Amino acid sequence: MAATSDQVFVGSIDQGTTSSRFLIFDKAGEPVAVHQEEFTQIYPNPGWHEHDPDEIVKSVENCIEGAIKVFEEKGFSKDSIKAVGITNQRETTVVWDVKSGEPLHNAIVWTDTRTAALARELKARPDSDKLTDICGLPISTYPSVTKLLWLLRNSEKVRKAYEAGNLAFGTIDAWLIYKLNGGPSKNVFVSDPTNASRTMFMDIHTLKYSEKMLDFFSYEFDIRKIHLPEIVRSADKKAFGQLSSGPLKNFPIAGCLGDQSAALVGQKGFDPGSAKNTYGTGCFLLYNVGEKPVISTHGLLATVAYDFDGKPVYALEGSIAVAGSGVKFLMHNLGFSHASHKITELAETVKDNGGLVFVTAFSGLFAPYWIDDAHGTMFGITHHTERGHIARATLEAVCFQTKAILDAMEKDSGHKLNELKVDGGMSNSTLCMQTQADLVGIPIVRPKMRETTALGAAIAAGFAVEVWKNFEELKEVNTAGQTVFEPKMEEAASKKMFKKWERAVTMCKGWLAEEESEEGNPDAGKLKEDAKKEQEEASKL
Numbered sequence: 001m002a003a004t005s006d007q008v009f010v011g012s013i014d015q016g017t018t019s020s021r022f023l024i025f026d027k028a029g030e031p032v033a034v035h036q037e038e039f040t041q042i043y044p045n046p047g048w049h050e051h052d053p054d055e056i057v058k059s060v061e062n063c064i065e066g067a068i069k070v071f072e073e074k075g076f077s078k079d080s081i082k083a084v085g086i087t088n089q090r091e092t093t094v095v096w097d098v099k100s101g102e103p104l105h106n107a108i109v110w111t112d113t114r115t116a117a118l119a120r121e122l123k124a125r126p127d128s129d130k131l132t133d134i135c136g137l138p139i140s141t142y143p144s145v146t147k148l149l150w151l152l153r154n155s156e157k158v159r160k161a162y163e164a165g166n167l168a169f170g171t172i173d174a175w176l177i178y179k180l181n182g183g184p185s186k187n188v189f190v191s192d193p194t195n196a197s198r199t200m201f202m203d204i205h206t207l208k209y210s211e212k213m214l215d216f217f218s219y220e221f222d223i224r225k226i227h228l229p230e231i232v233r234s235a236d237k238k239a240f241g242q243l244s245s246g247p248l249k250n251f252p253i254a255g256c257l258g259d260q261s262a263a264l265v266g267q268k269g270f271d272p273g274s275a276k277n278t279y280g281t282g283c284f285l286l287y288n289v290g291e292k293p294v295i296s297t298h299g300l301l302a303t304v305a306y307d308f309d310g311k312p313v314y315a316l317e318g319s320i321a322v323a324g325s326g327v328k329f330l331m332h333n334l335g336f337s338h339a340s341h342k343i344t345e346l347a348e349t350v351k352d353n354g355g356l357v358f359v360t361a362f363s364g365l366f367a368p369y370w371i372d373d374a375h376g377t378m379f380g381i382t383h384h385t386e387r388g389h390i391a392r393a394t395l396e397a398v399c400f401q402t403k404a405i406l407d408a409m410e411k412d413s414g415h416k417l418n419e420l421k422v423d424g425g426m427s428n429s430t431l432c433m434q435t436q437a438d439l440v441g442i443p444i445v446r447p448k449m450r451e452t453t454a455l456g457a458a459i460a461a462g463f464a465v466e467v468w469k470n471f472e473e474l475k476e477v478n479t480a481g482q483t484v485f486e487p488k489m490e491e492a493a494s495k496k497m498f499k500k501w502e503r504a505v506t507m508c509k510g511w512l513a514e515e516e517s518e519e520g521n522p523d524a525g526k527l528k529e530d531a532k533k534e535q536e537e538a539s540k541l
């Protein structure tokens with residue numbers, strides 16, 4: 001079908017943890033062309049996880065090229081694309097030289113736990129308990145700051161650039177925008193608040209870098225000496241520049257959202273009280289809390305949902321580190337199958353988990369537990385246990401953590417959700433979604449078009465260039481063909497399952513001894529000595 005002259009489209013770069021995609025959406029929110037590419041996952045030591053920043057850029061460029069080819073083969077003209085939006089994996093930390101635009105180290109991925117000792121050291125510093133009120137996040141291995149500090153301590157290249165005043169730090173959005181604009185020659189160096197809020201440098205109330213946060217983290221290296229991206233709104237016609245090469249050369253980048261915020265936008269979670277849960281590599285539940293951030297007292301994060309017009313909207317977030325990556329672990333590490341949907345089929349070969357509970361704490365446990373000394377642990381193995389039970393327990397682990405997050409959210413917000421919208425690759429698993437409904441006791445609503453993350457970034461860019469002018473115009477977008485999973489399990493049975501999970505979580509605490517969490521870290525000894533010195537000095541004051 002060829003485009004009519006008044007048909008307009010918006011492109012969307014979706015740079016996820018395991019793959020990059022480029023999608024082209026029409027005004028009705030339907031994707032008309034897509035290209036996806038996986039890229040290399042680098043695991044140099046247990047608990048370490050890296051990406052090659054240049055490979056990420058290349059994969060995005062390939063995706064744009066691939067999708068445009070499909071688009072044109074369908075008879076559309078690329079001139080009908082009005083803007084491009086970007087959405088990305090968050091927290092993943094890239095460092096580069098401002099002069100050359102070359103990366104100085106592999107990107108340290110959000111799942112990486114090499115900074116466990118550093119996180120402990122930071123927690124022991126005076127006033128560490130005051131940080132969450134400012135930035136919305138607790139100290140852990142998860143936000144970018146611990147990864148950046150680790151790089152400063154452990155990479156000579158990074159330290160030299162720092163000393164010369166040439167070190168740039170950014171999350172994946174900032175890196176992509178910088179590179180796609182042409183690097184140092186244009187120097188478009190920006191990030192939006194949904195991404196900047198994941199570094200621990202931003203004040204969540206003002207959406208500006210916080211002097212207090214910068215002071216707190218500057219005890220060994222002066223963070224102000226590092227080039228940080230300017231924080232701009234999530235929808236902006238000019239701030240993100242334009243593509244400098246490829247089939248969309250000179251097309252504007254007009255929107256940017258961290259992937260979980262983008263999914264909330266793509267699910268049209270614009271009203272306070274609406275929520276979505278995205279089952280991708282990890283799983284992230286975001287609950288719209290309106291125009292003021294809510295600082296959790298139950299293990300959740302305060303984050304920015306979006307800032308389209310200077311009136312930011314906030315969300316409470318429950319982050320789960322392992323979801324689809326657990327499925328991939330069964331495929332790649334244990335050789336259970338070659339396709340994700342086969343893991344669900346395997347789980348369907350057994351009638352229940354057979355007493356098996358799998359705490360998939362490959363990166364420690366995130367929300368609402370924040371246990372960084374846990375590792376993946378299976379409880380309840382007997383002669384009865386077969387591969388189907390392991391597959392089932394892997395899917396269930398995400399559902400249990402989602403239940404714990406929803407309980408925490410209810411306590412923080414005082415509201416009970418009446419339904420939960422879902423998306424992401426793992427939401428393809430009908431068994432997983434039914435289990436989720438059974439465990440949380442509310443309907444699970446899955447849209448037919450599940451590229452909601454990419455749609456969210458397209459909406460941000462589309463708002464900036466007025467493809468859509470208001471939320472009302474999006475009313476019909478992605479409403480057709482939803483599947484609703486109603487809870488079917490007896491409440492008592494569901495409660496019993498969850499109790500067992502909670503017992504398993506308690507039992508896996510403290511598995512990792514302090515020395516083990518530092519293995520592979522060349523500076524572990526120094527870290528410990530420095531931390532001890534700092535503590536001694538602090539206690540003298």
Ligand SMILES: Nc1ncnc2c1ncn2[C@@H]1O[C@H](COP(=O)(O)OP(=O)(O)O)[C@@H](O)[C@H]1O
Nearest residue numbers: 016018280281324327340341424425426428429
């Ligand atoms: N039918 C399925 N059953 C279970 N897991 C699935 C299924 N389909 C996809 N997945 C999982 O979903 C994940 C990919 O989801 P996606 O939303 O693309 O993630 P990301 O954006 O983090 O790269 C993979 O880990 C994959 O194993």
Ligand SMILES: O=P(O)(O)OC[C@H](O)CO
Nearest residue numbers: 016017089090280281282
């Ligand atoms: O790759 P995803 O979709 O699991 O998302 C990664 C998150 O942004 C990490 O915070």
